[in-house]
Each structure stands twice: as structure tokens, then as C-alpha cells.
Amino acid sequence: MTDERTPQVTVTACPDGPLLVRGPATILDADGRPVPRRRATVALCRCGGTAVPPWCDGTHKVNGYRSGPEPQDGSLS
Amino acid sequence: MTTTSLPANPVPHPVPQPAPHALRPKTSASDAPHGPTGRMPAPAPRGPVSEALLGALRAGGPDDALLAPVTGALAQAGLEGPEAVEAVLSEDVQLALLVMYELHYRGVDGVDDAWEWHPGLLALRARVERPFEASLRARVPQPACEATDAAGVAERLFALAAQDDGPSLSRYVAKKADAEQARELLALKSVYQLKEADPHTWAIPRLSGAPKAALVEIQADEYGGGQAGRMHAELFARAMRGVGLEDCYGRYVDAVPAVSLVAVNTMSLLGLHRRLRGAIVGHLAAFEMTSSIPSRLYGNGFRRLGHDEGTTWYFDEHVEADAVHEQIAGRDLAGRLAEEEPGLRDDVLWGAAVCLAVEGDVAAWVLERWQRGASALRVPLAGA
Numbered sequence: 001m002t003d004e005r006t007p008q009v010t011v012t013a014c015p016d017g018p019l020l021v022r023g024p025a026t027i028l029d030a031d032g033r034p035v036p037r038r039r040a041t042v043a044l045c046r047c048g049g050t051a052v053p054p055w056c057d058g059t060h061k062v063n064g065y066r067s068g069p070e071p072q073d074g075s076l077s
Numbered sequence: 078m079t080t081t082s083l084p085a086n087p088v089p090h091p092v093p094q095p096a097p098h099a100l101r102p103k104t105s106a107s108d109a110p111h112g113p114t115g116r117m118p119a120p121a122p123r124g125p126v127s128e129a130l131l132g133a134l135r136a137g138g139p140d141d142a143l144l145a146p147v148t149g150a151l152a153q154a155g156l157e158g159p160e161a162v163e164a165v166l167s168e169d170v171q172l173a174l175l176v177m178y179e180l181h182y183r184g185v186d187g188v189d190d191a192w193e194w195h196p197g198l199l200a201l202r203a204r205v206e207r208p209f210e211a212s213l214r215a216r217v218p219q220p221a222c223e224a225t226d227a228a229g230v231a232e233r234l235f236a237l238a239a240q241d242d243g244p245s246l247s248r249y250v251a252k253k254a255d256a257e258q259a260r261e262l263l264a265l266k267s268v269y270q271l272k273e274a275d276p277h278t279w280a281i282p283r284l285s286g287a288p289k290a291a292l293v294e295i296q297a298d299e300y301g302g303g304q305a306g307r308m309h310a311e312l313f314a315r316a317m318r319g320v321g322l323e324d325c326y327g328r329y330v331d332a333v334p335a336v337s338l339v340a341v342n343t344m345s346l347l348g349l350h351r352r353l354r355g356a357i358v359g360h361l362a363a364f365e366m367t368s369s370i371p372s373r374l375y376g377n378g379f380r381r382l383g384h385d386e387g388t389t390w391y392f393d394e395h396v397e398a399d400a401v402h403e404q405i406a407g408r409d410l411a412g413r414l415a416e417e418e419p420g421l422r423d424d425v426l427w428g429a430a431v432c433l434a435v436e437g438d439v440a441a442w443v444l445e446r447w448q449r450g451a452s453a454l455r456v457p458l459a460g461a
């Protein structure tokens with residue numbers, strides 16, 4: 001059972017948009033080095049179009065990115 | 078004294094104009110009374126209502142007798158009849174409303190804080206707010222929406238923001254604006270941006286549960302995540318200094334036209350009334366949803382003009398921050414609020430549409446003037 005009092009990491013798949021990461025997750029770059037996080041909640045680009053990787057910069061709204069249907073098992077909110 | 082080029086006063090009886098603050102030399106932020114924590118300097122009146130109001134508020138502590146001239150000026154301002162929805166948008170009345178709202182923020186120079194909750198003054202404010210809200214309702218139709226769930230309402234909000242066909246000020250700034258226009262942009266935006274996020278913060282105690290947590294999550298980031306120097310209002314002040322403007326709170330109010338005061342007053346109207354909490358939430362969602370991409374363009378424009386990273390930080394920060402905020406605002410804040418309080422859904426959508434409309438009006442005003450080589454301000458910025 002998870003301890004409710006310990007902050008959990010959650011990743012929210014935003015429809016047609018980024019992955020929203022909350023909680024104490026360490027984001028690593030391709031060489032395994034931590035990417036400095038400048039805010040408590042971050043958005044990871046998943047459309048591939050951002051100019052500030054790995055973060056989302058809103059480009060998904062203008063490049064036609066579609067995330068496709070969500071799984072039906074309720075694992076993503 | 079420097080000569081000014083004030084536009085024709087739209088009120089029937091022009092009042093003598095004191096030297097506008099925009100042209101009055103001021104000391105630096107560090108030793109001025111109007112530092113980042115200071116009050117708004119008392120603005121120059123723009124007509125009989127704002128003149129009577131500033132005269133009354135600066136004459137002493139709260140007292141009904143002092144308000145008699147304001148009551149008289151309001152009675153002559155055309156705020157009762159069918160013309161009220163136009164009259165309420167005048168330079169004079171919008172400035173008066175800004176001053177009345179400012180009592181809830183940082184206060185106004187020379188005005189006793191006790192005026193804030195004076196019933197007589199609040200009653201006069203309501204006489205302006207009624208036609209003001211009516212004018213917004215006339216200007217902005219209620220957007221239709223089929224969805225009642227958080228995801229569906231968020232999707233509708235993103236669609237509204239995407240359909241917004243207002244003129245693109247950010248694209249103009251990226252490609253064409255000259256150094257003076259870049260300064261004008263910051264002066265114009267400063268009336269709101271030096272108190273960035275504050276009007277939406279009024280909604281926090283009015284919400285509960287998931288929407289409240291979402292709003293606090295956004296606002297905490299707006300306020301720098303606990304580091305004063307990272308507050309968005311502070312980053313904006315830094316950008317102002319970077320282009321040679323003074324960063325004192327309210328410093329350029331006198332230079333800013335009514336259309337821009339309308340945008341700021343709209344936020345205060347929606348933020349200060351609990352019954353309009355859906356609308357202020359929708360306003361924030363639309364604001365965030367139309368920020369990340371324009372912020373990149375603004376940043377590009379300031380870089381093109383040779384400004385350094387400290388000056389463009391404000392815009393660079395908003396590219397990243399608002400890409401996060403728009404998701405939280407759309408889904409967890411506005412979407413969840415509409416889901417949990419179905420009666421607020423239409424207000425949420427209307428608030429978003431209001432944001433797009435009034436901000437679009439500001440952009441249209443500025444572009445129209447810049448494109449014909451005129452200043453977008455009432456008083457061109459002094460000096461270089």
C-alpha cells in the first residue's frame with residue numbers, strides 16, 4: 001500500500017498535448033544527466049515539435065499533433 | 078514642460094489636465110515611494126467622473142459627504158439609459174473604475190485605505206459595474222457547448238482559443254516592431270503585468286477541491302514558486318528596466334488608453350464577484366491558452382531588437398510555464414469546475430470568450446495605430 005503522505009509522481013497524458021509530470025520525478029537526458037527542473041509541475045513534449053526540449057512549448061496546438069484514442073482501462077485519467 | 082499629444086478628450090466637458098505622470102521625471106525604483114511594493118500613483122483625471130472621484134478620495138478619510146460630487150458626475154455620465162453600455166467604456170469612467178478597484182490591490186497614492194470597504198463608495202462602484210457587465214455581455218455572446226465533463230469542457234476551451242481570429246500583436250512584434258513600439262508594448266501591458274496573476278487569485282477562496290488545488294498550482298508558479306525574484310510580475314519589471322522604462326507599479330497608467338483599462342477592469346470585475354467565479358476561471362484558462370506561442374514571438378521580437386536574456390526572460394519563461402498552465406487550467410481548473418458545478422459551465426466558457434474579445438480589442442487598437450505610424454499610447458513615452 002502506498003503511503004498517502006509521501007508525494008507521488010503522476011504523469012498525465014493530456015489529449016493532443018504533452019505529458020504533465022507532477023511530484024518528485026527526476027527527468028534524465030539521453031546521457032542520463034538530470035535535466036534541471038525549474039517548476040514543480042512540468043510538461044514533457046510528446047509531439048516532437050517543441051523548440052525547448054524536453055519541455056512542451058505549445059507547438060502541438062499548431063502542428064496538427066493528435067495523441068489518438070486513450071486506453072479504455074482507465075489507467076490514464 | 079514637454080508638450081504632449083493627448084488625443085481629443087471624449088468627455089463633453091474637458092477638465093484641466095495636470096502634467097501626466099508619464100512625462101514627469103521620477104526617481105529610480107530603489108529610492109522612489111512607488112517601488113515594486115508601492116501604491117499606484119494617483120492618475121491624472123480624464124473627465125468629470127475621474128476628477129470628482131480622485132478629488133473625493135484624496136480629500137480625507139471615508140465620508141459620504143465627500144462623495145456628493147462623484148454621485149453628481151456619475152448621474153451626468155450616461156450610465157443609466159440605453160447608451161450606458163457605450164458610455165461606461167469611456168476613458169473617464171474606465172479610469173474611475175480602475176481607481177476604485179485599485180483600492181483592493183496596492184492602494185492609490187494619497188488615498189486612505191479605509192475607503193476600500195466604504196459602503197457609499199461601493200454603491201457608486203456598483204453603478205459603474207452594472208453597465209460595465211452589461212456592455213461585456215453585449216460585446217461577447219455566450220459560446221455554445223455540448224460537453225458537461227471536464228475533458229469535454231477543456232476541449233471546447235482549447236477550441237475557442239484556437240479559433241480566436243484576433244489580430245496577432247505578437248507576430249507584428251516578432252517581425253516588424255521598432256524599438257519604440259517594443260517599449261510602448263511593455264508600458265501598455267504594465268498596468269496588468271506588474272500585478273500579474275492577482276485578479277485571478279481572488280478566485281482561490283471561492284473554490285474548493287480539485288479546481289482550487291489546480292488554481293493554486295498555477296498561481297504558485299506565477300508567483301515564482303516561493304522565490305520573489307522569479308515572480309512573473311518581477312520578471313516583467315526586469316524586462317521594463319531592460320528597455321529603459323521605469324518599473325514602478327502603476328507608473329504608466331496615464332499613458333494607457335481606455336481599451337487597455339477595460340481589459341484590466343474586466344479581470345477585476347470577474348475576480349471580485351463570487352457569482353462570477355466561473356467567468357474568472359474561464360478568463361484565466363483562455364489567457365493561458367493564448368500565451369505560450371505568442372510569448373515565443375514576443376521574445377523573438379525583443380531578441381531581434383538586440384535585447385539581452387534578462388530582458389527576454391519574462392517571455393521565455395512564459396513559453397514554458399504557460400504550456401504547463403494551459404493544461405492545468407483547461408482540464409483540472411476550468412474543466413473540473415464545470416463538471417462539479419454544472420451551473421457554472423456557461424460562465425466558464427463566457428469568461429474565456431470575454432478574455433479573447435477584450436484582449437483582442439487591445440491588440441487591434443495597438444496594431445491599427447502602429448500601422449499608421451502613430452503611438453498606441455495616450456501620451457508618447459518621454460525620452461529615448
Ligand code: FES
Pocket residue numbers: 017018019044045046047048049050055056057058059060061400
Ligand atoms: S507536446 Fe506541446 S510542443 Fe510538443
